[in-house]
Amino acid sequence: MDRRKRWTAVRVLVAGGTLCYGALLGRAVTVSGDSGPGKGGVNVGAATQFSLAGKRPTDPADLANYVKNRAAAIRLGKALFWDQQAGGDGVQACASCHFNAGADTRLKNSVNPHNATFTKGPNATLVAADFPFHLLSDVNNRASAVVRDTDDISGSQGVFLRTFVQIGFGSPASDTCTSVPDATFNVGGTNVRRVTGRNAPTNINAAFNFRNFWDGRAREVFNGVDPHGADTVGAVIFRTVGGVPTPVSVLIANSSAASQAVGPPNNGTEMSCDGRSFPLLGRKMMNLIPLNGQTVSPTDGVLGGLANPTGTGLNATYVGMIQDAFQNDLWNGGVTQMENNFSLYWGLSIQLYEDTLTSDNAPIDQFAAGNAAALSASAQRGLGVFTGKGRCSTCHSGPLFTAAVAVGGRSFSNTGVRPVADDAGGILEGNGRFKVPTLRNVELTGPYFHNGGQATLAQVVDFYNRGADFAGGFTDGNVRPLGLTSVEKADLVNFMLSLTDNRVRTRQAPFDSPSLCVPDDGLSDGVTNAICIPAVGAAGGAPAAAFQP
Numbered sequence: 257m258d259r260r261k262r263w264t265a266v267r268v269l270v271a272g273g274t275l276c277y278g279a280l281l282g283r284a285v286t287v288s289g290d291s292g293p294g295k296g297g298v299n300v301g302a303a304t305q306f307s308l309a310g311k312r313p314t315d316p317a318d319l320a321n322y323v324k325n326r327a328a329a330i331r332l333g334k335a336l337f338w339d340q341q342a343g344g345d346g347v348q349a350c351a352s353c354h355f356n357a358g359a360d361t362r363l364k365n366s367v368n369p370h371n372a373t374f375t376k377g378p379n380a381t382l383v384a385a386d387f388p389f390h391l392l393s394d395v396n397n398r399a400s401a402v403v404r405d406t407d408d409i410s411g412s413q414g415v416f417l418r419t420f421v422q423i424g425f426g427s428p429a430s431d432t433c434t435s436v437p438d439a440t441f442n443v444g445g446t447n448v449r450r451v452t453g454r455n456a457p458t459n460i461n462a463a464f465n466f467r468n469f470w471d472g473r474a475r476e477v478f479n480g481v482d483p484h485g486a487d488t489v490g491a492v493i494f495r496t497v498g499g500v501p502t503p504v505s506v507l508i509a510n511s512s513a514a515s516q517a518v519g520p521p522n523n524g525t526e527m528s529c530d531g532r533s534f535p536l537l538g539r540k541m542m543n544l545i546p547l548n549g550q551t552v553s554p555t556d557g558v559l560g561g562l563a564n565p566t567g568t569g570l571n572a573t574y575v576g577m578i579q580d581a582f583q584n585d586l587w588n589g590g591v592t593q594m595e596n597n598f599s600l601y602w603g604l605s606i607q608l609y610e611d612t613l614t615s616d617n618a619p620i621d622q623f624a625a626g627n628a629a630a631l632s633a634s635a636q637r638g639l640g641v642f643t644g645k646g647r648c649s650t651c652h653s654g655p656l657f658t659a660a661v662a663v664g665g666r667s668f669s670n671t672g673v674r675p676v677a678d679d680a681g682g683i684l685e686g687n688g689r690f691k692v693p694t695l696r697n698v699e700l701t702g703p704y705f706h707n708g709g710q711a712t713l714a715q716v717v718d719f720y721n722r723g724a725d726f727a728g729g730f731t732d733g734n735v736r737p738l739g740l741t742s743v744e745k746a747d748l749v750n751f752m753l754s755l756t757d758n759r760v761r762t763r764q765a766p767f768d769s770p771s772l773c774v775p776d777d778g779l780s781d782g783v784t785n786a787i788c789i790p791a792v793g794a795a796g797g798a799p800a801a802a803f804q805p
C-alpha cells in the first residue's frame with residue numbers, strides 16, 4: 257500500500273510541482289497507519305526544515321587576521337586532531353575518543369563512577385544487560401518499580417593519573433611524568449586509565465554549535481588560549497610588531513569549536529600528564545614528524561598530498577604547516593613566539609578542520625530535496641511522530657536537529673535523564689539543563705545522553721515515551737508521557753536511522769583519516785589491548801559500527 261501511494265505522489269510531483277507532492281505524500285503516509293493528535297501530514301514540507309544541504313558553519317568575521325591559507329590550516333588541524341603524539345603517553349589523540357562517527361563506542365574501562373562507588377568495578381566491560389542505567393519493570397511507565405539504577409557514567413577512557421615533568425620525543429612520544437596513586441581508577445592498587453565524567457558527543461557537525469560541551473562551557477568567543485573566552489583575564493597571544501613578538505589579547509567570534517579544542521590537550525584525565533602547558537606541547541609537536549608511526553593514505557582527502565612515501569607520518573613539519581597556514585606576524589618572531597601561540601594554532605586549525613566535517617547528505621536531506629524513495633514508509637511516519645505526537649522537534653529543530661547552533665542560540669533543556677543533583681548541566685542554565693544535541697548520525701554515536709545511560713535508540717524512545725526517568729520541576733513540559741504505540745516507536749527509530757550520512761558510516765572524505773589505535777583496556781599501553789582502525793583515503797573503507805554492548 258505504501259509503495260503504491262508513494263508512486264502516486266511521485267507522479268504528481270512531475271505533473272504538479274512540489275507543493276502537491278508534499279501534500280499528497282503526507283496524506284498517503286497518514287492513511288497508512290500513523291495516528292496522533294495535533295500532527296499534520298507527513299510531507300516533504302515537514303522535511304525541508306531539516307535539510308542541511310548547502311549550509312555551513314559561520315566563519316569568524318576576522319578569520320583573515322589569523323589564517324592566511326585555509327586549506328593549509330585544515331591540513332594542520334586534521335593532523336593535530338589525529339596525532340597520537342599529542343598525548344602525554346604518546347598514545348592519546350583527540351581522535352582517541354572521537355574515532356567512530358566522531359564518537360566513542362568502546363566498552364571496556366568506559367565507566368566513571370560519578371559519586372562514590374562503581375556499580376561494576378573499575379576496568380569493567382559494559383554489556384547489553386547493563387543498559388539502560390535506570391531500568392524499570394515497565395518501560396512505558398516511569399512510576400513502575402525500579403529494577404536497578406546507577407549514577408555511573410559511560411564516558412571515554414583517557415590517560416593514567418600522572419604529574420608532568422618534561423616533554424619527551426621518543427617513540428612513542430611519551431612525556432616524562434610521575435605516577436600518582438589514583439584513588440578512583442585503580443585495580444588492586446594498580447592505576448588504570450581515567451574515564452571522563454560525561455559521554456563523548458560527536459565532533460562531526462560540532463563546528464555549527466554556538467557553544468560546545470554538554471554544559472556549553474566552550475565559549476563562542478575564542479581567546480586564543482583556553483576555553484573560557486572573555487572570562488579569562490590576561491589571555492594573550494603574540495604578534496610581531498617591529499620585529500618583536502608583542503602580547504595582544506584577542507576575542508575571536510563564532511569560534512566555540514576552537515575554544516573547545518584547547519581544553520583536552522593538557523587535561524590530566526583526557527590527554528596529558530597533569531600540568532603540561534601549551535607552549536611545551538608546541539615545543540614537543542614542532543620537534544616531531546607529524547603523525548609519525550600512523551599510516552596516512554596517499555588518497556586522504558586532506559593529507560594525501562603530504563603522505564610520507566614510507567607509508568607512515570607526513571612529509572612535512574608542524575613548523576612548516578603552521579607557517580603555511582597562519583599570518584606571518586603570528587610566527588615570524590621565532591620559535592618562542594610559535595610555542596606561545598601554539599594554543600591559537602591548535603584551536604583555530606582544529607576548528608577549520610571540524611568545519612569540513614559537515615554531514616549534509618543523509619537520507620533526510622535527500623528526501624527533503626525531493627527523493628521520496630530516500631525514506632522508507634516507516635521512516636516517513638516516524639518523521640510525523642517526530643514533529644507531532646512525539647514533540648521531538650520542539651527541541652531537536654532545524655537542520656542540525658538542535659537550535660544550539662544558531663549564532664546567539666542557546667538551547668538547553670532538562671529532560672529528566674538524571675536527578676539535577678547528579679549534574680547541573682549548562683553553566684548558565686543549570687538545573688539539569690543540557691545542550692540539546694544534534695541527532696545527525698545518531699545511529700552511530702551511542703551510548704546516548706550526557707551519562708551514556710542508554711545503549712539503543714529504542715531505549716531512548718522508551719525513555720521519552722514514559723516521560724523521562726527523573727522528571728522534576730525543571731523538566732521541560734514537552735517531556736511527558738507520550739502514549740506511543742509500538743509501531744510509532746519503531747517508526748521514530750527508523751526516522752532517526754535516516755539521519756546517517758553514508759559518507760560518515762563508510763569514512764569517505766571528508767570523514768576519512770589516518771590509522772589510529774585506541775586503548776581498549778584500562779591497562780593498555782595503546783599497542784596491546786587496543787582497537788585499531790586502518791588509514792582510509794577519500795573513497796572510504798570498512799564501515800563504522802553502532803555502539804554494540
Ligand code: HEC
Pocket residue numbers: 337348349350351352353354411412413414415452453454455456457458459462465467468469470471513516517518519520521525526527606
Ligand atoms: C578522553 C577522551 C577525549 C579526548 C581525548 C577528547 N575528547 Fe572531545 N569530548 C570528550 C567528552 C567526554 C566530551 C563531553 C565533555 C562535556 O561535555 O563535558 C567531549 C566533547 C567534545 C566536543 C563537543 C561536542 C558538543 O556537541 O558539545 C568536541 C567538538 C570535541 N570533544 C572535540 C575534541 C577535540 C578537538 C579533542 C582534542 C583536542 C578532544 N575532543 C579530545 C572526550 C574526549
Ligand code: HEC
Pocket residue numbers: 457642646647648649650651652668669670671673674689690691692693694695698701703704705706707713716717720721732733734735748
Ligand atoms: C525538551 C526538549 C527535548 C525534547 C522534547 C526531546 N529532546 Fe531529545 N534531547 C534533548 C536534550 C537536552 C538531550 C540531552 C539530554 C541529556 O543528555 O541529559 C537530548 C538527547 C536526545 C538523544 C541522545 C543524543 C545523544 O547523542 O546522546 C536522542 C537520540 C534524542 N534526544 C531523541 C529525541 C526524540 C526521539 C524525541 C521525541 C520523542 C526527543 N529527543 C525529544 C532535548 C529534547
